[in-house]
Amino acid sequence: xxxxxxxxxxxxxxxxxxxxLDGVSVTFETDHGPLTALQDISLxxxxxxxxxxxxxxxxxxxxxxxTVADLLPVSAGSVSVIGQTAxxxxxxxxxxxxxxxxxxxxxxxxxxxxxxxxxxxxxxxxTIDAPAPAEDLLAMVGLRGREQxxxxxxxxxxxxxxAIARALICHPKILLMDEPFGALDEIKRDQLNVELLRIxxxxxxxxxxxxxxxxxxxxxxxxxxxxAANPGRVREIVDIDLPYPRDLALRDQPQFIERxxxxxxxxxxx
Amino acid sequence: MSIAEQQEAASDPIAARRQNAKRRKxxxxxxxxxxxxxxxxxxxxxxxxxxxFSVPTYIAPGPVEVVTTVFERxxxxxxxxxxxxxxxxxxFVVGNVIAVLIAVxxxxxxxxxxxxxxIAVFINTIPIIAIAPILVLLFGxxxxxxxxxxxxxxxxxxxxxxxxxxxxxxxATLELMHVLSASRWEVLMRVRLPSSLPFLFAALKIAxxxxxxxxxxxxxxxxxxxxxxxIIEATYNFRSPLLYATxxxxxxxxxxxxxxxxxxxxxxxxxxxxxAAV
Numbered sequence: 001x002x003x004x005x006x007x008x009x010x011x012x013x014x015x016x017x018x019x020x021l022d023g024v025s026v027t028f029e030t031d032h033g034p035l036t037a038l039q040d041i042s043l044x045x046x047x048x049x050x051x052x053x054x055x056x057x058x059x060x061x062x063x064x065x066x067t068v069a070d071l072l073p074v075s076a077g078s079v080s081v082i083g084q085t086a087x088x089x090x091x092x093x094x095x096x097x098x099x100x101x102x103x104x105x106x107x108x109x110x111x112x113x114x115x116x117x118x119x120x121x122x123x124x125x126x127t128i129d130a131p132a133p134a135e136d137l138l139a140m141v142g143l144r145g146r147e148q149x150x151x152x153x154x155x156x157x158x159x160x161x162x163a164i165a166r167a168l169i170c171h172p173k174i175l176l177m178d179e180p181f182g183a184l185d186e187i188k189r190d191q192l193n194v195e196l197l198r199i200x201x202x203x204x205x206x207x208x209x210x211x212x213x214x215x216x217x218x219x220x221x222x223x224x225x226x227x228a229a230n231p232g233r234v235r236e237i238v239d240i241d242l243p244y245p246r247d248l249a250l251r252d253q254p255q256f257i258e259r260x261x262x263x264x265x266x267x268x269x270x
Numbered sequence: 271m272s273i274a275e276q277q278e279a280a281s282d283p284i285a286a287r288r289q290n291a292k293r294r295k296x297x298x299x300x301x302x303x304x305x306x307x308x309x310x311x312x313x314x315x316x317x318x319x320x321x322x323f324s325v326p327t328y329i330a331p332g333p334v335e336v337v338t339t340v341f342e343r344x345x346x347x348x349x350x351x352x353x354x355x356x357x358x359x360x361x362f363v364v365g366n367v368i369a370v371l372i373a374v375x376x377x378x379x380x381x382x383x384x385x386x387x388x389i390a391v392f393i394n395t396i397p398i399i400a401i402a403p404i405l406v407l408l409f410g411x412x413x414x415x416x417x418x419x420x421x422x423x424x425x426x427x428x429x430x431x432x433x434x435x436x437x438x439x440x441x442a443t444l445e446l447m448h449v450l451s452a453s454r455w456e457v458l459m460r461v462r463l464p465s466s467l468p469f470l471f472a473a474l475k476i477a478x479x480x481x482x483x484x485x486x487x488x489x490x491x492x493x494x495x496x497x498x499x500x501i502i503e504a505t506y507n508f509r510s511p512l513l514y515a516t517x518x519x520x521x522x523x524x525x526x527x528x529x530x531x532x533x534x535x536x537x538x539x540x541x542x543x544x545x546a547a548v
Contacts, residue, residue: 093451096449099442099446103442106541123453
């Protein structure tokens with residue numbers, strides 16, 4: 001494994017902020033008038049933090065990720081990613097996004113899919129220095145030997161591993177994950193949760209992870225951001241003070257079950 | 271990583287593919303003999319009817335007579351085949367290239383699509399038989415009007431299919447390209463065009479046979495060379511075996527073009543189309 005290439009970002013000191021949202025609101029124009037998807041969200045995320053986001057459908061979890069990724073404009077407030085605007089951070093390749101679909105190009109081999117971020121964007125002012133070797137990333141996500149396979153030859157879980165490798169190739173400071181394991185069965189989801197924690201510790205990247213699953217939110221996150229719906233707003237931020245590395249057996253421990261039960265109670269009032 | 275998945279990862283995909291190829295070869299004869307036998311049967315029945323009922327040659331020649339004519343009139347048939355090949359293939363290329371370019375414009379400009387799509391539909395609804403004389407009047411007796419007719423007949427299915435194909439991209443894939451700061455050109459070249467290939471080839475397969483029809487219709491209206499001209503000439507002179515030989519040649523031309531397109535499709539599209547949404 002290429003340890004130096006995958007090492008944590010140099011300036012990710014403990015007190016640096018990876019992300020800062022100040023009074024962010026997002027409003028969509030619909031046929032029935034304006035719809036407030038997010039209302040007055042303020043949030044700070046430390047560099048290297050693992051933040052999970054939980055909430056009922058329509059609470060704006062995905063919208064929040066999309067404003068950070070510069071996929072949606074904010075109607076009010078400001079988004080600061082590593083001290084830059086979302087658009088600047090996107091061009092500097094400091095943001096990566098992993099979708100619920102693996103969104104691989106079916107005509108490209110696994111290796112070429114991982115390298116896709118190196119092939120595009122130069123015309124729009126993207127600069128890429130010293131990307132991680134794609135082969136090392138594939139080894140890290142457990143796909144050594146499948147470099148030349150086409151996506152349809154892989155299982156759903158393996159395709160999502162490729163998508164994670166692709167997201168890491170430019171050493172992003174922030175990895176945004178929108179229910180990345182939502183379409184997988186529970187066994188695969190558990191495996192990938194364990195692996196994602198390992199990858200997070202190896203790379204030191206900041207992760208914002210949207211999920212519908214309470215156990216997933218507790219198992220992965222250092223903090224859980226709980227959003228309420230209509231309009232989407234912060235309900236509560238819950239610290240999960242369970243030590244890492246965490247393994248699956250943790251889920252049967254009373255301290256885990258206690259925190260999951262608390263989240264469930266809060267979720268019922270969202 | 272589970273044991274099952276490790277095994278999955280370790281299993282050799284190339285060996286699996288080779289085994290599949292072997293199986294394909296073994297079954298190919300089992301798959302092919304029924305249609306071949308059916309064709310042989312039809313030809314036999316045709317010959318038996320013509321001989322048995324003493325059908326006059328000028329009404330319907332038997333297959334033996336048609337084949338004899340092909341050999342006897344070989345050089346004359348070839349002389350008339352090449353103009354038709356030239357017109358159909360040129361028309362095929364021109365019509366499809368223009369259709370793909372316009373589809374690309376449509377995908378990038380709602381305005382262009384709304385303005386010109388109805389015109390494209392209108393042109394498509396005019397029977398090709400009715401356009402042919404107009405084009406011959408405009409462009410004379412040369413190759414040009416036939417090429418235009420062949421191109422016109424290819425144009426519409428490709429325009430509709432490729433426009434659909436270029437749009438049939440997973441929205442999340444477009445979001446991915448935006449996060450990667452890809453330009454519109456990069457999105458077109460790296461996402462839209464490759465994912466529209468299955469749609470393009472569906473249209474090209476149709477076009478590969480209709481372009482021959484277009485060229486022949488053009489030759490009916492005003493020409494002294496080409497398979498279309500030969501069909502008219504043979505019909506008016508009651509040279510039925512020659513007529514049949516010409517028709518079979520025209521059909522063969524279409525089949526060859528179709529096979530070339532299918533071959534190119536198999537070479538270019540190696541991914542599973544169902545997996546296009548992954």
